[in-house]
Amino acid sequence: MKAKLGMSPIAWWNDDLVELSDDVSLEECLRQSRSAGFTGMEMGRRFPSDPEVMLPILKEADVTLCGGWFSGTLVNEELAANKDRIEPMIELFRAVGAPCIVYGEVGRSIQGDRSAPLAQKARLDDDEMKAYARKLTEFGEWCAERGMPLSYHHHMAAVVETEDELDAFMNHSGAGIPLLLDVGHLVFGGGDAMRAIDKYHARINHVHVKDLRLDVINGLDRTKQSFLDAVALGAFTVPGDGSLDFEPLVKRLAEHGYEGWFVVEAEQDPKANPPLKMAEVGYKELMRIMTAAGYTVETQGFPRG
Template sequence: MKAKLAIAPIAWSNDDLPELGGDTPLETCLRESRAAGFSGVETGGKFPKTIAALRDELTAHDLQLASGWYSGTVLDAPDDLSQEKDKVAGQLALFSALGAACLAYGETAGTIQNRREAPLNTRRRLSEDEIRVYGRRLTRFAEHCADAGVPLAFHHHMGTAIESEHDVDLLMQHTGEAVGLLYDAGHLAFAGGDVLRVIEKHGSRIVHVHAKDVRLPVIDSLDRGRDSFLDAVLAGAFTVPGDGSLDFGAIVRRIADTGYEGWFVVEAEQDPAKAPPAEYAVKGYEALSRALTGAGYTIEGHAA
């Protein structure tokens, strides 16, 4: 089986918390990503938005485009989805031209993930009937993305309407196959889910993997009636594989059992002053590489 390793730029520059790496140049992120061994990256706020400019940046650092976040609002969009299709058009064209594996779709309608004043327990919650309606609409949007050459990978995420294991179960039940799953063990663990059970239940839907570790003592110390998601980030809730509480050897073996091949993306938002991005990129690369090879994967695109 084959795997490719990418990293997200959020370790260098956090788009939701500009005080974390806001003045770090994109060139630093790309250079240090490749130096750590990664063959791909996901996009972030500092990345060029045109095909030619982004291709030039990636080529200059011998990197591929793995994917990138899309702030979707299908949950509250008019049923014809015309506005959402117009909003995503530029990103689909960019990702299709540069060979991205998927669109990392995060549902941001009503999200509190970027609101420092909003406690964790105030996130939006949906009934099964609401998820059923949403699932039909999301499936049609995913089919539109697939027709444009970019599959949709749904990113369950803290602070959003699809956060918990139960939310993921219902979403997978009420969406068609066009809606792939972006599996993120870190967000599942933060939400109290069973990171291995979700793979067992929905492994056939996994089309992209974020490798994010958590520091459970930090998460357990949070006051969810007072602390926000961004407070948790600043407190150090997340880190790279090999530096936290999760067993990525077991996680990757379970993913391998599903037959998944593709990108594994190290993504861990931290304070770069406390967790130097270049150092943690190497740490994450080495730990994830060990887990992958131990599970029988061949890693493509190692840096020379």
């Protein structure tokens, strides 16, 4: 069994909360994560959009682009508009050899609105969810036909947040839209990550190992505080620094035959939680867990040859 370990640049620069960002260059971000042991990095705002510019940077850092977020709006906009916006990203990701594009639904979402309490997030009725899931399946199939699979990211404060919502989405969608399992978001939303692995392992093509500080989450007033409030308060961190036990989850993924990326996505204050130190903590813990689960972790970053 093989696994790859990556990070998200959100540990260095946060796109939604500027105050949770360090003045660190892309090159330094890649250098730090690679020095900690990670061989992949998901795309962030400081990445160039030209593959001829990006590839030398990745090669110099010995890092692979292991994914990246697309802000989808299929819940309230047409397929055509989303196809037009994702087409350049597909071309870029194909050119640099990325494994997938992470589809994050921002339509009707309050994840980026600090004034909107968590309890006010939009909920789809059965007919809306069925139509949405079918549209995502069609969109995923269209992207895959162009050589770039999607990975659907269930997310706090979005239309697919809870385990029940994930179940409804998965039941009404098809294999054309694979799943990104984000353990932290699922547990934050009250879900059972082990149960989700057992039910949906055949469609999981990407995994985010986002740890939680449950004391922060349990202390939230969801009628008054937003998702971004939770982030600012330190709800998220790296494996080995939080409350979740990833070892049984990773073992279960291995039992189901998952081989692919495990990506640390841990947005928090980089001044209080230096990203290099956090990367080292996360990598050490993940290597312990991967070894226990029977994985061989790939050590090569940028593809050679």
